[in-house]
Each structure stands twice: as structure tokens, then as C-alpha cells.
Amino acid sequence: MTGSGAKAAVEWLAAGAPDPGACRWEWERNGVALLPAGRRWDVLITPAELGHATLDVLCRLVDRPGPVLAGPGDARLGFFVPAGTAPRWVGTGMRAAGRGTWIAVPHPGRATGAARWLVAPDGWGTLTDPALLELAMHEAAARLPRRREHPDGRGQEP
Secondary structure, eight states: OOHHHHHHHHHHHHTTSSSHHHHHHHHHHHSEEEEETTSSEEEEEEEHHHHHHHHHHHHHHSSSOSOEEEOGGGOEEEEEEETTOGGGOOOTTOEEEOTTOEEEEEOTTSOOSSOEEEEOOOSSOOOOOHHHHHHHHHHHHHHSOOOEEOTTSSSEEO
């Protein structure tokens, strides 16, 4: 991300914080800040396999999807969607962060330890359209290998 793009992304994200100055300070000090979901955006959190497949489909459908975070160890992906849409997301292994929840958000222009941007914010407030995300997720899920229950009930087998 270029210097001016990162600066615009920092300003856009920080504007969603209760104290933008404290948010910028946390990024400078720790590389990550806690930001409230439900104000400017919600976050749909998916298991990694589905999330990566969904992001691949989204990138074929649009020039640039909204921001996407990869969590610690890339175990989960978080898609930034318009505020107020979190309650509609239901599914196995899915989580939604909306009003009343907080997200650990890395600085958009720097690498940090735990979380990283797969698609950084553009600074203009571009978010992923929820209907498009749902369609991409359905297509991605249909392409993932099916898993069957293990005959002795010990979970799933490939």
C-alpha cells in the first residue's frame, strides 16, 4: 500500500474509533488497535478455508472487494461489510461482529504479528456488498471438498 493510500486508510479507520487520536497512538505504539464494530462497518468472520475460497470468488467478480483481515495463524478471515448487516449472517463456524463488539485491527500500512490485511481499506470507505459476499460464499462453499461424518461418530473425515 502506498504512503498516501495507507494514510487515507488510517484516517478512515481511526474516524470510527471513539477517540481517533488514541487509535492512531495505539497503532504507532503496538501496530494494532481495538476498534468498535457496528459504527462504520460490521465484520463477517469465516473459517479460513471458506474465507480464502470466498475471497478468490470475490476478486473475480469485482475489481476490489472491501477490507479483509486474516486473523492469527490465518485461522479465520474477516470481511468488512456495512454496519447493521452482522445479525443476518448465520452458518456453521461463522461469526459476526456488529454493534457492541470490538475488533483488533492492524495498522493498514505495516505488517504486524497476529492479524494482517489481505485487502487493506482503501481510505474511501469501500465495503463488501453483503449480497455479493453471500453469492461468493455460496459459490466458494460449493467448490470446497465435501466432508463426511466418520462412521464411528468421531467427527468428520475428508
